[in-house]
Amino acid sequence: MGSMEQNSNRTFIHDYPNSNIITTIYYESSGKSHSRKYIIHLLGIYPSNVKKTKKTSKNCPEYEIPDNYKVETTLEGYSIICETNYLSNGTVKFVLNWTDSQGIDQYISNNNSASGVAKNFLMLLNKKTRISGTILFGFDISCLIKARKTILMPINRKNSFTTLTSRSQQNKRIKLLAKDIEKESKIILKQQNFDNTKIRYIELEIGDEIVGIDLSEVNLDFTRVRQDAVVCACDEALISRDGYRHLAAISPNLEREYQISNRRNEISKYMETIIPIYNCKIELDNIQNNSNNSSNSSNNNSVNPNFSLTNDQNGFCSYRSIKDLLNTLIPIWKKKSILNIGDNIKLKFGGDGHIVTNKYSHVMFTMCLLNEGDEVLKPEKQYW
CATH class of the missing domain: 1.10.10 (Arc Repressor Mutant, subunit A)
Known part of the structure; x- marks a missing residue:
């Protein structure tokens, strides 16, 4: 069963890919219509360095030019075969093949544009008519454009994956592989009539290493x-x-x-x-003087004689608000039935400290909920 598509001022009637014949109807601005038939011999592919048709005006659309493309159509009463091939330097070679009135095979080529090779052909026939290269070659046929977009391009990688020493290079190669697998798997599953099916996870064994590729949608x-x-x-x-x-x-x-x-x-x-952390400053000058006086008059061995409070410790203190902690923890305790309505909240405060150097010491104060019973003995139940 055929279908009809419209692109700009051209209408395409086709049953591609079941049939390789495509008929187009072209309307001029005056309303006059022209029809053209295409026979697709080779669909072609869009290479990575794909070129586009040249713009003849500001609003003229651009179309990608396929490689290894061959299509048969008619021009000035001749059946011609249009071909496009990419050269090694990246330019496109446009070729027209036809058989003249004497039965001799002829061809003409142009490396500039499709319109250029069409113009050269008409000049050989001494014709003053003009035709767009896009229309002659059928670069704007939408069903062919869609078909080429689904073709997986062969990728030429210079280095083998196992020779890549950088982890970032290996990750980039795996990401490219994942994209290609995902794209190609959709085509294969569709061809095999697997509806609403997709590959979620693939595991590769590369040498002695196992690499997993997750293709599932991110939840x-x-x-x-x-x-x-x-x-x-x-x-x-x-x-x-x-x-x-x-x-x-x-x-x-x-x-x-x-x-x-x-x-x-x-x-x-x-x-x-x-539960933000606040900073505060504590002046220790008076405490230092009292500590020095008490150390001179006492022989308490628990005091480290090498430790001294200095002004470097002034102003370095951080704390969390008990109110902020309770606002966060009480809903959790209520949800776990640790606290019920009417219960008294029993908090225990403790602390521990140690000397880091002969000039600095750390002291951490903690809080726990005695309503939790023996659970308060666990370190994660101590909140600071």
Whole structure:
């Protein structure tokens, strides 16, 4: 069953690819119509360095020129075969083949444009008529354009994947492979009548390394939950960034390390908005004097004689608001039935510190909810 398509002022009647015959109807501005028949011998492909037709006016559309394209049509009573071929220097060779009135095969070529080779042909016949190269070659036939777009172009890679030493180069090559597999798989599945079907995951064995390619559509909610779980597991198990990177390298099913780092940064920024960290300045001059006086009059061995409070410690203190912590934690405790309406909130405050150098010391104050019972003995139940 044929179909009808319209492109600009040309209408195409065809049943391509079931039939290689395409009929067009062209309308002039005066309303006069012309018909032309095309017989497609070779569909051709759009190369990576594809050229486009030249514009004859500002509003004239441009069309991509295929390589290895062959089509048969008529011009001035002659049956001619139009061909396009890309040369090694990237230029396009336009060729017209026909048989003259004496039965001799003739051809003419032009490396500038399709209109140029058409003009040369008409000059040989001493004709003063003109024809557009786009119309003669059928570069604007929409069904052929769509068919070429579905053809997977052969890719010439200079280096083998196994010879690539840079991880970034390998990742780029794998991404290109994934795009080609996804594009080609859709065509194959459609040809095999697999409706609503797509490939989600492919696992490749490259040498001794297993590489997984995930082609599934990104579900942001599911991805975020999975990444949050990985961040939580790494924090609880004290897995470093490099450690997780090595682990993900041997297990393609794991999230990539850079994705986990990005998610960790997002979580940190979000936590800063709901439970911000404030900085404050504490003057220690009076405390230092009192400490010096007490050290001179006391023989307490618990005081490190090499430790001294200096002005370098003045002003370096950070804290979180207990109110901000409770605003975040109370809804969680209520949801877990740790706190119920009417319960008294029992908080315990503690702290620990250690001397980093002979000049600096760290002290961290924590808070826990005694309503949790024995759970307060777990480190993750201590909030600072």
